Structure formats: C-alpha cells, structure tokens
Amino acid sequence: MKSKRITALLTIALFTFMTSLDSSIVNIATPIMAREMNVSSSTIEWVISIYLMIISALIMFFGRLGDIVGKVKIFKIGTLIFTIGSLVAGIKINFSFLLFGRAIQALGAAMTMSNNFGITTEMFPLKERGRALAILATFFALGSIAGPSLGGLILTTGSWSYIFWINVPIGIVAILVGNTSLPKDSLKNTNEKLDWYGTTIFAAFIAFFFYALMQGQTQGYANPIILTTLVIAIALLIAFVIIECHVKLPMLNFKIFNNANFTMGVVSALLAFIVGYFFSILIPYYLVNARNYNASFAGILLAIIPLTIAFFGPIGGTLADKFGGEKISIIGLASLIIAQILILNFNLHSPLGLFIVASFFYGIGMGLFQSPNNSVIMSSVDKKFLGIAGSVNSLARNFGMELGVSLSTIILYSSMSLRKGKSITTYPVGQNQLFMFGLHTAFIFALIFAVIAEIITITRFIKNYKNK
CATH class of the missing domain: 4.10.860 (DNA Excision Repair, Uvrb; Chain A)
Incomplete structure (x- = not known):
C-alpha cells in the first residue's frame, strides 16, 4: 500500500468510526439526558432513532448520487456537514434542538457511509482490497459498539455535550488530511437522472x-x-x-439480490447488528440502573467489547484471506451466540467475571464476523454493482442498528408491562427484578436472531462448498 493511499484509508476509516460511533455513544447518556430535559426513557430514544432513521432513509440515495457526480465529492461534503452537526447537537437549548443537531449529523453521516466502501474499493488494487475493506469494516463495527464505553468515560469529566463536541476537532483534522490524500473523482456522466x-x-x-x-x-x-x-x-x-x-x-437495482452470496451476507449483517444493538441499548441500563454502577465504571466495563473487536477485527480479515470469509464468519456468529446465552444468566448479583466473559465473546463474535462477511459481500458482486453493493451493505448495518434500538426497547417495555399488568414506558425504579425479566426476554429474541444469522451463514458455506 502506498503511503498516500494509507493516509486516505485512515481518513475514511476515521469518519467511518465517528459516524458509526455516534449511533451508540449517546446510549449511556440517555438516562442523564432524559432527566435533564424532563422526558421519558422511551422519548429520549428518539435521539438515537432519528440519527439512524435519516441515515437509513438517505444512504442509498447518496450512494447513487456519488456514482453520478463523484463519490469523493459527496464524501467530502458529508464530512463537513457531520462536523457541523456535531457542534450543533452539543448546544443545550431544548430537546427539539438536540434532535435538529442529530438530524444534521445524520445527513452528513449518510453522505460518508454511502461512499466509503466504494471509494476504498476503487482506491486499492485487488490484491490489497480485501485487507483495506477489512480495516474499514473493523472501524465500523468498533464505532458501533464502542459508543457506550467511550460515552461513559467522557461523562466522568464533563457534560453530555462533549459526547458530540469530541467529533469537532477530530473532524476538522480529518477534513484537512482528506483534502490532500483522497483521490480525485473520475469523470462522471452528470446527465444521468436520479x-x-x-x-x-x-x-x-x-x-x-x-x-x-x-x-x-x-x-x-x-x-x-x-x-x-x-x-x-x-x-x-x-x-x-x-x-x-x-x-x-x-436507486436500488434489485438484480443485485439474484446473487445469493450477496443477499445472504447482507441479511446476516442485518441480524448481527440487531443483536449488537440489543446489547448497546439495554446493557447500560443493567449496569447503571439495575446494578447501581457509576457511569465511569460502567464505561470501563463496556470498553471490553470495542477493545476485543479492535484486536480480533483485523485478525478476522487476515484469517478470511487465508481460510475463506464464510468459515470465519461462522466462527464469529458462534461466539456471538455464546454471548447471548451467557447474558441470559445475568442477575442482580452476577459476578463481574460473568459480564467480562460475555463481553469477551461478544467482541470476538463481532470482530470475526463483520470483516470476513463484508469481504464476502463485496467480492461476490460484479464491478458495475460495487457502488450499490456498498450502499446496500451500509444500509443493512444501519437498518439493523435502528431495528435493534426499536425492537430491544419494544420487547423490554412490552414484557415488563405484561408482567406488571400496566403500561411501562420507562425504567421501573425500585423494581429491578421486573427489569431483569424484561432484559432476559429481550435477549431470548437476540439469541434467536443470532441463531438465524448462523444458519444463513452455514447455508451459504455449504452451497459454495458444493459448487466448488
């Protein structure tokens, strides 16, 4: 890899990390935000949901726009908008203004996410492409899981505003570096219609x-x-x-779904990120509310998963190059299934060792699954479909995150309401056992989703093995 390409890749990876990080970094701060702004736990979830909704709604559009006017151009504009949105979101005025800032962030994030894989694919030759895409996938997975832990550490030194403002100086540096290292767009057919x-x-x-x-x-x-x-x-x-x-x-050419490897990989990614967000959304409530740990200690505990992903993500990419992405993806999902089973054994007095082991298996699972699965997805399509393949791949992950946010809270509050015999839309203060019932019910569903993803991935491997 030439140094300029490496610098460009790091710039893309940094924004990939920040935009995925901001889908989960507010999770641990939502109880504090809800209290300060005097809104319910279910209402404050809109701070997370509006970000993921806008990204999911626009990511394919900006992917198509990048194909027409230039992927790098759209990516650069997106970096600027995301950085501005981060500044706005941190200004404490009211709940509506916070959602406005998150919407600006999401607009910029959609522009960068929709083109990052396409730029990387075009930037690197075939022999280096798998490793580059693996690095990008690792940064995405790392960002999506690291939010609660990093957010907890930030809250120990300042208010929740700094959860957003931390992006501003990093974003400015990345924008400046990207202007000199990112490649120029090739000439595009601007006469094509959207x-x-x-x-x-x-x-x-x-x-x-x-x-x-x-x-x-x-x-x-x-x-x-x-x-x-x-x-x-x-x-x-x-x-x-x-x-x-x-x-x-x-905007979406459905012919791409005729490719079984692509379709199975996308569905598996969707399910894996749903499972990942069950953890990101619910476990902070378990640590802070049910176990009464302070935000800083909870942040340290939640850091186990992103640190594990950071270690095993690149290993997953290397192993995929050597043994095949399908095999490593199967191992990763098996680890994710073990993590769900361990979480189902959590209670109000569980030893920290159980939490650490469960987090370790979670990190190994996401690390060994995401990069190899992403490599299988992007390598299975023709070059003419690379742009839309990257957008659909990113959409699947973000749609999975949004479904994870919605389904985890729906199952949590619905199961608690059924158990209690009345509507519950916030954490049941003083009724921790009721929360544990809801938590276990939610993770039964997470386990089911992980098992389905594993079945799909094993089916893909068997199909390809028979074809060979």
Whole structure:
C-alpha cells in the first residue's frame, strides 16, 4: 500500500468510526439526558432513532448520487456537514434542538457511509482490497459498539455535550488530511437522472415504519393511529419495490439480490447488528440502573467489547484471506451466540467475571464476523454493482442498528408491562427484578436472531462448498 493511499484509508476509516460511533455513544447518556430535559426513557430514544432513521432513509440515495457526480465529492461534503452537526447537537437549548443537531449529523453521516466502501474499493488494487475493506469494516463495527464505553468515560469529566463536541476537532483534522490524500473523482456522466420517486417513497417508508415502532411503545400497538401508520409503511414499501422494478435508472437495482452470496451476507449483517444493538441499548441500563454502577465504571466495563473487536477485527480479515470469509464468519456468529446465552444468566448479583466473559465473546463474535462477511459481500458482486453493493451493505448495518434500538426497547417495555399488568414506558425504579425479566426476554429474541444469522451463514458455506 502506498503511503498516500494509507493516509486516505485512515481518513475514511476515521469518519467511518465517528459516524458509526455516534449511533451508540449517546446510549449511556440517555438516562442523564432524559432527566435533564424532563422526558421519558422511551422519548429520549428518539435521539438515537432519528440519527439512524435519516441515515437509513438517505444512504442509498447518496450512494447513487456519488456514482453520478463523484463519490469523493459527496464524501467530502458529508464530512463537513457531520462536523457541523456535531457542534450543533452539543448546544443545550431544548430537546427539539438536540434532535435538529442529530438530524444534521445524520445527513452528513449518510453522505460518508454511502461512499466509503466504494471509494476504498476503487482506491486499492485487488490484491490489497480485501485487507483495506477489512480495516474499514473493523472501524465500523468498533464505532458501533464502542459508543457506550467511550460515552461513559467522557461523562466522568464533563457534560453530555462533549459526547458530540469530541467529533469537532477530530473532524476538522480529518477534513484537512482528506483534502490532500483522497483521490480525485473520475469523470462522471452528470446527465444521468436520479430516482427521485424511489428516494422519496423509501424515505417515507423508513419514517412511517419506525415512527410506528417507537410511538407504539407509549400509545400501544392496537392504537388505530399506530396501525394505520404501519399499513401506510407497508404500502409504501410495496410501492417502492414496484417503482424500482420499472424505472430505467433505479436507486436500488434489485438484480443485485439474484446473487445469493450477496443477499445472504447482507441479511446476516442485518441480524448481527440487531443483536449488537440489543446489547448497546439495554446493557447500560443493567449496569447503571439495575446494578447501581457509576457511569465511569460502567464505561470501563463496556470498553471490553470495542477493545476485543479492535484486536480480533483485523485478525478476522487476515484469517478470511487465508481460510475463506464464510468459515470465519461462522466462527464469529458462534461466539456471538455464546454471548447471548451467557447474558441470559445475568442477575442482580452476577459476578463481574460473568459480564467480562460475555463481553469477551461478544467482541470476538463481532470482530470475526463483520470483516470476513463484508469481504464476502463485496467480492461476490460484479464491478458495475460495487457502488450499490456498498450502499446496500451500509444500509443493512444501519437498518439493523435502528431495528435493534426499536425492537430491544419494544420487547423490554412490552414484557415488563405484561408482567406488571400496566403500561411501562420507562425504567421501573425500585423494581429491578421486573427489569431483569424484561432484559432476559429481550435477549431470548437476540439469541434467536443470532441463531438465524448462523444458519444463513452455514447455508451459504455449504452451497459454495458444493459448487466448488
């Protein structure tokens, strides 16, 4: 790898880390935010959800736009917008202004996430591409899991504003370095048209679908408004598929899903990030509320997973090059399954050793799965599909994160409400055993998702082995 390409890769990796980090870094601060802004636990989850919703809604659009006007150009603009959004989000005015700042962050993050894998794929020759993509995937996985631990450490020295403001100086440095190291875009066909209908309908689907999931926690899923919103979301999704199958230049070319290796890899990634976000969302409440650990100590405990991912992620990429991505992905998901089983044994008096071991298996699982699976996904498609493949891959991860946020809290609060016989939409203070019941119920579902991902990955391996 030439030094300029390495510098460019590190710039892309740094923004990949920061944008994925900001999907989870606020998790440990949400109890504090909710208290300061006088909103419920379910309401404060919008700080996380609005970020992931906007990214999911726009990531394919900006991937397509990058193919038309230049991936590097869109990436650079995105870095600037994300840095500005980080500054705005940290300014304490009110809850609405915080959501406004998060929306700006998400806009910039969608622009960078949609083009980072495409830029990297074009920047490196085939013999170096797998290692470069593995590094990028590791930074993404590391950022998505490191949030609670880093957020806890930041909260020990300052207010939650610094969770966002830490991005500003790092972002400025990365922007300056990127301007000199990132390659120039090749000439593009700017006469190509964007799929505005598909973009608008898909964004509306994301908004209606996740609004229904989030608001259903407080209003109830039998509420006519919630049911109507879900029906509209389903209708929008059907309309999106129909439009994309008939327009000349679709935002999402569904032919890419004819590739079984690509489709299985994307679905497995979606499920793995759902599982990862069950941990990121619920475990901070277990440590801070149920176990009464302070934020700094909880942050140290939560650092185990990102540190493990940082160690095993590159190892996963190297092992994938040597033994094949399918095999290493299977091992990674097996470790993730073990972690879910261990978490199901958590109680209010569990020894720290159990938490540490579970976190260790979690980190190994995510580290050994993400990079090899990503390599299989990106290596399985033709060059003409690389741009959309990168966008769909990123969408699957972000959609998985958003589903993880929504499903984990839905299952947690619904199971506690059923157990108690009344609606519960926030942490049940003084009823830690009730919370543990909800936590165990949620992680039973996480275990199911992990097992399904493993079955899909094993099926992919068997299919490819027979074909060989």
